[in-house]
Amino acid sequence: MEARFVSHVAWRRPAGRALVATVAMLGAACASLPPHPAEPPTVARQGTADTVIGRTLAPRLAQHPGQSVFYPLTAGADAFAMRLALAHTAQRSLDVQYYIFDADNTGLTLLAAILDAADRGVRVRLLLDDLHMAGQDKALAAIDAHPNIEVRLFNPFANRRVRLFEFATDFRRVDRRMHNKSMTADNQLTVVGGRNVGDEYYGARADVDFSDLDLLAAGPVVAQVSAVFDDYWNSEATWPLASLAKPLEGEEARTLQQNARQYLDDAVVRLKATPYARSVLESGVLQAIQQESLPSFWGQATVIADRAAKVQQPPEDDATHAIPKLAKVLDSAQHDLTLVSPYFVPGEAAMEWLTGLQARGVQVRILTNAFGATDVKAVHAGYAPKREALLKAGVVLYELKPSAYAELAKEKKSKGPGGSSRASLHAKTYMVDRHLLFIGSLNLDPRSARLNTEMGIVVDSAALCDMLGKSIDDALLDVAYQVVLETNPDTGREEIAWVTREDGVLRTYRSEPDMSGWNKVEQGFLRLLPVESEL
Template sequence: MFSAADACRRALLALTLLAAAGCASVPFDYPKQSSVAVPRDAATPLGEQAAGWEAQHGSKAALVGMSSGVDALGARLRLLEVAQKSVDAQYFIIKKDRAGALFAGGLLAAADRGAQVRLLVDDVFSPGVDEAFTILAAHPNIEIRIFNPLSRSFRYLSYLTDFKRANRRMHNKSFTVDNSMSIVGGRNIGEEYFELNPAVKFDDYEVLVMGEVVGQISDGFDVFWNSELAVPIEAFENRADVSRLDDWREQIREVQQEQQTGLYATALNSSLLRDLRSGKIKPAVAETSLYTDTPDKLSTDVGNIDHAILVQEMVRRMRAAEKEIVIVTPYYIPQQAGAELIEEILAKGVRVVVVTNSLASTNHVAVHSGYARYRKRLLRAGAEFYEIRADAIGEENDWGKQPEQITLHSKATTIDRDTVFIGSLNFDPRSIFINSEMGLFIDSEEIGSRFTEELGRGLAPVTWKVELDENDKLRWTFDDGNERLVVHKEPGASWWRRFQVGFYRLLPIESQL
């Protein structure tokens, strides 16, 4: 018979061995070569456009906003069709669905034309892609690296055995072709981000950008690509049938040849791309700069702000605001320091508006519990809150789909209507302290005013305005001019969601949200 002490010692030994196995199975020492972005070539179609733009506009960027998922997917596929020299893509999530398949197919077709493809993907929310990535990486022009990988043997047990490392993630999102044009914003690669999923629409925003700032985006990509945390997909010795690469290639050719209708053709014929081709809309022009964290942020203690490059710049600009700040974020948890910052800004007479998810629309109930803790406090200080109405769907998109629910996923901030931020940054502890983030600051009174005004006009049909009533209780009001509703509990949320919020508020998890 074993004693309780023996059982305890055996359990501790098992956990120790598990931890050692989890750490040892991540091949960070796998050999790899450093590389940098392929220089822009003015002889390529995109390079010629970029060179011509810079000759005319100097350091200012060309910017096209993309709120439609159809437009966003179409822009990626079109850029992949014309890529000649290089494709550099960096994402937090790539899913094995139709959007992921179209994207992977575009990468393969670009590589077949001779473009050098580098794909960098964070490991935590892209499970099941190893085989597909291994097949793609069999192409001589494609390299794929997994950022901060989890153990393949124990995967999510890495959070128990190596939490300090596994908890730090690369949330950056960028897509650059021929070092001439980039897409930056909040979208990952998956059906819900491009409005293909009929169950939910992730309302998102990105910018297509050309100009000198593309070089900054490429430099930022290189830093992550060459980080010791970026591990080649070959290191994991996946048992993949690389001969399937030819099958994929043939399927892509068939899709491109036969697509008179369907997803591919619909994306390439999106309204935005049609209007750009016809000249109906033209790119906006503005000084634009990239701010990005580096992998160093992920190796320092959580809470150390020294390497939070993007957050430091955001705070600096917010403190300098004189009139108005509008924050659009799916997850808003200011914590004590952030709440004090907003109170300080409000005390100067600066208007602060926060647009975020309601309890009914959020895809992370635990996050809402952290947000709810600060809502009344900031309302009393004078902040304005608007929460997305989950059932405010509107018209069908270009796919002919009308999702059942809307969830805010955009990350945008305007300051004094002359600065717009678009990027990956959420206003929550995970983005601020734990993960790496990136984004563009666009400095233009014309763009800032137009963006803020359009945002303001669009709030009424899709949001609840949150206020305090005469009894200091929360009140939600919906008023789109045709209908007015007033409720006194989280609108549209089930009792189960409300119960979860109450439960999560009891747990000491705010710093991880």
């Protein structure tokens, strides 16, 4: 982002470059954060029932006292359209919290809509994890300079130029990241789920599309989402950008702000010219709700979230953790439990829990990424050795195929991305007895449980579970491999096999799909590394 906002001055003498690089590396090794600024806490806007969003929702909410309404966003284009609509419609406030906010077509277009909201007088609080913000300080400062926008960074790196040495000198701190994802307008309407901000999350890339799920929600649950945001915004782990990067002033501020606006406007024009955007940019969330063109589901709901202070406590101290609350929900299963997690690495305790559920009569079904679909090969190395034990316990195991979209297109079961997109599972969705549903950012892996912060919503809605469950069941063998234990007719031994439906015909693979000989060597090496707690 920053490269287009500012001009870079090239060093003319190699000796000068070497000296500066050496000084920078030495400075990075001993850099420390400035004192945390003492600022009064700010909280979500109250008294927003008279906004356009509030007035639109009020009649329907009045018919369901105490309940919240949910609109599942399964398609990436719809999820992007809803975020744009929130920014376009907000009148009082926008609270935006993301782990990744890419400076690509969708990210810049959403940022342009957020800037437009600020121009209308909307208070914007933009909270970003700092891990993916390297080199973006001036670009963010141009946004932060708007009188109605404040940018804060979660668990920031002390050195704003060279980060490498901080991983070596302060790894335990910078390894703890904010993985939350939410966007709330006027404290009335919110989007929570698994999607970050970037083209691959919204079906805007031709080469890859992350299969994900968000909830658009209104009603009492919104106040819970806002309370989580306030906890992070006012946390001692969160720093105003202005305390980390020199605030822009005078002519530099005016120039960078003008460059930023032009850069964002150009991105919007580029996106509007694509086939992807023709329907997305014309979408209006309020009109869709008014016309009841979105499938809506009502129910009691609870937000489950880590406290922001989690990153400042030892990983084994679970007093601030979300996972014990989620485990209680999942452990309430009486007859079936469906777990959809892209990064699935169950530790010893989780393996005992899953096999224990099976032993007491709960059928556990798991959908995760196949080797060819995962974007983190080390995670697959941590997961794969667990398969045999899970299958022997009776767990039903599926792995999403990278060709999932192509298979759906052939079967005409989807209007989503074309067959050229590589599918990769990114949704974190857990269903209990077809009436309780968790949708959020929390993976079933050690990193989500112990290191990162996470959040999500638990909804009690049999209708919503039925709709999502049916959509999964109908296409599962087309989009995924069922991993099974069966006797190999050639060897007579019980081995893992992968069963799927291709062109309407069941096919069995006896070696792992999409895994070459070199991949097998690589996976074997990754399993030797003591990194499971980091996955």
